[in-house]
Amino acid sequence: MEKLKNDNISELGLPRHVENNLECKDIKTISEIVNQSKNGRLYEMIWYKETLKIINYKLQKYGLKLWNYDDEEVLSQDEICYLYCQYDGSDNPLNYYGINNIELLTSLTKAELEKLLKLPKYEVKRIIETVHSYDLKFADEREEIISIERKPFISLGFSKRAIHILMDGNIYSVSELIAKTKNELKKIEGMGAVSLNEIIQKVHSLGLKFADEREEEKTSKQSDTKGPINDGISVSEPSDKPNEDKTQSQQFAADLEQAKKEIAELTRDIAALKQENEMLQRQLQDILKYLDIGEDDARKNK
Amino acid sequence: MMQEKINSIESDLKSLNEYIEKLEEQKKQLEKDNLKLKMLIEELKGKESC
Numbered sequence: 001m002e003k004l005k006n007d008n009i010s011e012l013g014l015p016r017h018v019e020n021n022l023e024c025k026d027i028k029t030i031s032e033i034v035n036q037s038k039n040g041r042l043y044e045m046i047w048y049k050e051t052l053k054i055i056n057y058k059l060q061k062y063g064l065k066l067w068n069y070d071d072e073e074v075l076s077q078d079e080i081c082y083l084y085c086q087y088d089g090s091d092n093p094l095n096y097y098g099i100n101n102i103e104l105l106t107s108l109t110k111a112e113l114e115k116l117l118k119l120p121k122y123e124v125k126r127i128i129e130t131v132h133s134y135d136l137k138f139a140d141e142r143e144e145i146i147s148i149e150r151k152p153f154i155s156l157g158f159s160k161r162a163i164h165i166l167m168d169g170n171i172y173s174v175s176e177l178i179a180k181t182k183n184e185l186k187k188i189e190g191m192g193a194v195s196l197n198e199i200i201q202k203v204h205s206l207g208l209k210f211a212d213e214r215e216e217e218k219t220s221k222q223s224d225t226k227g228p229i230n231d232g233i234s235v236s237e238p239s240d241k242p243n244e245d246k247t248q249s250q251q252f253a254a255d256l257e258q259a260k261k262e263i264a265e266l267t268r269d270i271a272a273l274k275q276e277n278e279m280l281q282r283q284l285q286d287i288l289k290y291l292d293i294g295e296d297d298a299r300k301n302k
Numbered sequence: 303m304m305q306e307k308i309n310s311i312e313s314d315l316k317s318l319n320e321y322i323e324k325l326e327e328q329k330k331q332l333e334k335d336n337l338k339l340k341m342l343i344e345e346l347k348g349k350e351s352c
Contacts, residue, residue, distance in 0.1 A: 024341060096330065160326070161319050194315040252311050259318040266325040273332035280339040287346045 001063045007031055012058040015084045018051050030064070037066040054083045078102040081134040085127045093117045097154040098163045100172050104152040106131060109140035116154050148206050149175040156206065162199050165190045178203060181212035192255035193248070 004011050007029040009022055025045045027033055033055060036042035046052060056066045057075045075083075082102040086094055097117060099105050105127075108116070114124045131138065139146045148156065151174065153163045169188035171177050177185075182200065185191060203210065209217070 020341060024337075024344060159319070160323050164326075192315065194312055194319060197312070248308065252315065255315050256318075259315065259322060262322050263318070263325065266322065266329060270325065270329050270332060273329065273336060276336055277332060277339070280336060280343065283343055284339060284346070287343060291346065 002061055004030065004062050009033065012055075012062075014054060014058055015086060017086055018054060021046065021051060030059070030062075033059070034064055034067065037068060040068060042066070043068070050083055050086075054080070077134055078136075081130060081136060084130045093119060097152065097160070098167050098172050099152045099154070102131075102136065103150065104173060106136050106138050107146045107151045108138060108155055110138050111140070112155050113138070148208070149173070149178070156202070158202055159198060162195050162202075165195050166199070174203075174206070174208065178208050178210055180210060182210050183212070185210075190258065192258060193251045194255060 009019055009028060009030060012030060014022075022028070022033070027036060027042075027045075033042065036045070043052075046055075052066065052069065053075060056069055057080070059065050078101070082094075082105065085102070085105060094100070094105065094117070099108075099117075105113075110124070110128060113119065113127065114121070119127070128138070152172075153166065153174070154160075156174065158166075165188060166172070166177065168190055169185070171180070171188075177199070182196070185196060185199065200210075
């Protein structure tokens with residue numbers, strides 16, 4: 001167990017975005033973290049579980065802990081490395097692009113890290129240094145070839161919309177995706193015909209198949225080996241086309257409704273954020289004016 | 303004819319999806335900007351009280 005030199009949160013060596021998050025909420029000392037966890041207020045201010053995990057992990061090094069905290073899971077070195085790679089807490093690009101663990105992150109090349117995640121150069125440098133400090137390597141630094149199934153969706157050309165829908169369905173990697181059937185994908189909230197079609201085509205273009213497709217293939221191979229059971233005259237079933245068209249147009253109508261709803265929500269959110277932005281800009285101007293006036297007074301008194 | 307209609311609707315829906323992506327990016331950017339402004343204001347408030 002290590003000893004604390006002082007009560008400042010910087011002593012804990014938390015990831016920068018976690019420190020900023022705490023300071024934004026006026027929590028500047030370690031005692032405050034512990035006290036706020038005792039009275040439960042910490043969990044009203046910070047609900048992002050990865051943030052709470054890393055805080056608890058760091059406190060434990062000094063014989064302290066979060067009170068009323070249920071998660072006793074031990075963090076692995078890989079998880080800790082990933083937490084230190086995160087950019088802005090709940091707003092970080094890694095989460096935004098569905099890269100939710102260190103394996104997906106390090107399956108990228110360093111060039112992909114910069115280009116695909118659109119991170120500033122200093123952030124790319126920081127993430128690379130963090131990964132190296134945990135003796136891990138990016139794809140272009142390793143001798144092995146990373147298989148497609150281990151790469152994140154963003155590096156394989158999936159659209160952001162498709163990635164977010166898959167994240168809503170708790171699917172973060174290609175291997176998790178192809179373990180599903182197409183019917184299971186249809187049931188994911190927000191999965192419309194266009195997105196489903198895009199995902200299916202993308203998987204096929206990578207030379208992969210869904211669980212139901214692999215099962216069908218297996219079944220048809222088995223029936224082929226048994227030999228023909230009729231005299232070769234095939235009887236085709238009556239066409240279901242009119243019913244298919246009706247279902248498809250219902251699906252399109254549902255997709256359109258869903259898209260309109262999302263656009264309306266996003267437009268409202270953006271309007272509220274713009275209002276907040278204007279208010280913050282005004283606040284900033286007032287403070288800067290006050291600081292200028294304060295300095296002027298100080299000069300006059302001299 | 304029917305297939306053309308279907309293709310046209312699919313293309314419209316694709317454009318809507320792209321528009322939704324742009325709105326989501328705009329929202330993310332505004333959230334980031336607001337967070338930075340809040341942090342800067344907090345920092346300056348600290349100087350103000352000094």
